[in-house]
Amino acid sequence: MVFLHPAFTFLFIFLFFGSVLELFQYKKKTPVFTIIAGVSLIVLGGFRYYVGADYPAYKNLFVGFSIYTDYSDVFKKALFSKSKEDIEWIFVLINKVIFDLGMPFYMVTFVMALITVSLKLSTVYKFSPLPTLSTLFYFMPVFFFEDSGQMRQGIGIAICVFSFRYIVERNLMMFLLCIYLALGFHKTSIVFLPAYWLVKIPMNSKKILWALIISLLLSPLEPYKLFGEMFSSLLPQVISGGYDAYVNDSQFGGDLEYGLTDIVKIFFIITLLIYEKKGSEKIAYFEYMRNLAVFGLCMFYLFRGTRIFAIRLPGVYMFFLTMFVIPSLIYAVEEKAKKALISGYMLYLTLMYFNFAKSNGNAGRFTPSKYQNVLWK
Template identity: 60%
Template sequence: MHILHPIFIVIFIFLSFASYYEIFRLERKQSVFVWIAGILVIIAVGFRINVGADYPVYKMLFRDFSIYVNYGDVWDKAIFRPNTVEIEWIFVLLNKIIFDFGLPFYMVTFVMAVIAVSLKFTAIYKNVAFPTLALLFYFMPIMFFEDSGQMRQGIGIAICVASFKYIKERNLLMFLLCMYIALGFHKTAIIFLPAYWIVKIPMNKTRIFWVLILSLLASPFELYRLGGNLFSSMTPADISGAYTGYLDDRYYGTQVETGLNDIVKLIFIAILIRYDKDGCEEVWWYEYMRNLA
C-alpha cells in the first residue's frame, strides 16, 4: 500500500491540529500557523525529486530550453509574435535564467513553489476567517495536483487567486497585469478574465438554483464551445488555442466522465444555496467569492 512521504504526513497532522486549535480554542486566525505550513509546503514541494505527474517532462524541458531557445524567442513569445516556442514565456525565462547560472533543476521547483505557495497562502489568510482550515482543504488534494504536479497551472492559479485583491478594489489595470503574468505561466489562465465582471452580478439562492437548472438543460448543447470563438476574436491565437485545445482533449475535454468530483461539487452547491443569506450577512466579500465559485 502506498502512503505519503513523512513530510506530507507531518504537514497534514499539523494543519489538522492547527485548524482545530484556531477554530475551537483561539476562535481567531493565527498568522504563525500559516507561516509554518507555508514553509513546510515550500520545502516539501520545492525540493521534491521525481514527484508529480509532469516532473519528468519539466526536467527534460529544463535542459532543452537552454539548448534550443534563446532570449529573443522568449521576448517574441511575451509580445505574442509568431514563434516556435510552445511553452509559456515566463516559465521558459525562469528555466533559462536558472540554467544559465549553473543551478540544478530543483531550483526551478523551489522558485515555483515559493511563488505559488506565498501567493495562495497570503490570499487565503487575508480573505478567510479560519485560514488553516482552508489550507487543509488546499493541501488535500489541490497541492498534490497543482504545486506538486502541474506546476505551471498551479502558479497560474496562484496569480489568479492573488488578483482577487484588485477585483475587490475594482482596479482593472492591475487585474489585467495579473492576468498577463498568469498567462506567462499557463495560457488557460485566460478563463479567469471574466471574473472581474462576474463578481458584480447580483445573485441570491433563487437565482443560483435557476442558473443551475438552466445550465443542466443547456449542457447537451455544449454551449461552452462558443467560448472558443469568443476568445479567438478577442485574444491572440496563442492564447485562444489554450481554451479550444482543452475542449477536445482526450483527458480534459469531452471524454471526461461523471465521478466523485461531481458529487462533491453538488454538495458544495447545496451548501452555497442553503447558507447563502447567512454568508452574505456574516462573511466579508462572500458575494464576490460565491459568484466565482
C-alpha cells in the same frame, strides 16, 4: 491501507488539529499555522526529486528551453508576436535564466513553489476567516495535483487568486497586469478575466440554484464549442490556439464521467444554498467569493462534455469555492451548525487523504518508499 510520506502525513495532522483549534479555541486567525504550513509546502514541493506526474516532462523541458531557445524568442512571446517557442514565456524565462546561471533543475521547482504557495496562502490568510482550514483544503489534494504536478497552471491560478485583492479594490489596471503575468505561465488563466465584473452580479440562493440547473441542462448541447470562434476573433493566436488544442485533445477530450467529484460538489452546493445568506451577512466580500465559486460550478457543468475543460478551466474559480466560501460559511453559521459542518468536512478531508494516497500516492511518488527530496535524499 496506504499512507503518504510521513512529512505529508504529519502536515495533514498538524493542519487538522490547527483548524479545530483556530475555530473553537482561538476563535480568530492564527498566523503560526499558515506560516508553518507554507514553509513546509515550499520545501516539500520545491525540493522534491522525481515526484509528481509531470516532473520528468518538466525536467526535459528545462534542458530543451536552454539549448534551443533564445531570449529574443521569449520576449517575442511576451508581446504576443510570432515565435518558435510554444510554452508560455515567463515559465521559459525562469528555466533559461536558472540553466544559464549553472543551477540545477530543483531550483526551478523551488522558485515555482515559492511563488505559488506564497501567493495562494497570503491571499488565503487575508480573505479567509479560517485560514488554517482553508490551507488544509488547499493541501488535500490541490497542492499535489497543481503545485507538485501541473506547475504552470498552478502558478497561473496563484497569480489569479492573488489578483482578488485588486478586484476588491476595483483596481482594474493591476488586475489586468496580474492576468497578463498569469498568462505568462499558462493560457488557461484567461478564463479569470471576467472575474472583475462577475463579482458585482446580484445573487441569492434561488438565483444560484437556477444558474446551476440551467448549466446542467445545457451541458449536453456542448456549449464550449461556441467559444472557439469568439476566442479566435478576440484573442491572440497563442491563446485561441491553446483553446483549439484542448477541444481536440485525444486523451482528455472525452466526456467527464460521473463519480466522487460530483458527490463532493453536491455537498458543497447544499452548504452554499442553505447558508449563503449567513455568509453574506458576516463575512467581508463573501458575495464576491460566492459569485466566483458559482461561476466555477456553472463552468464545470457546462463543460462536462470535454474532460480537460471540466477539470482545468474552472480550476481558479473552484479555488474560491473550497478555500474561501466553504470555510467562510463554517465560520459564519451558529454553533450547532458549525460543529456539524466542521465534523462533516473534516471527515471528508480525512477520507480524501486515504483516497488520494491509495489512488495517486504511488503513481505520483508521494508515499514513504518513493518520495525523495534533494535536501535529504
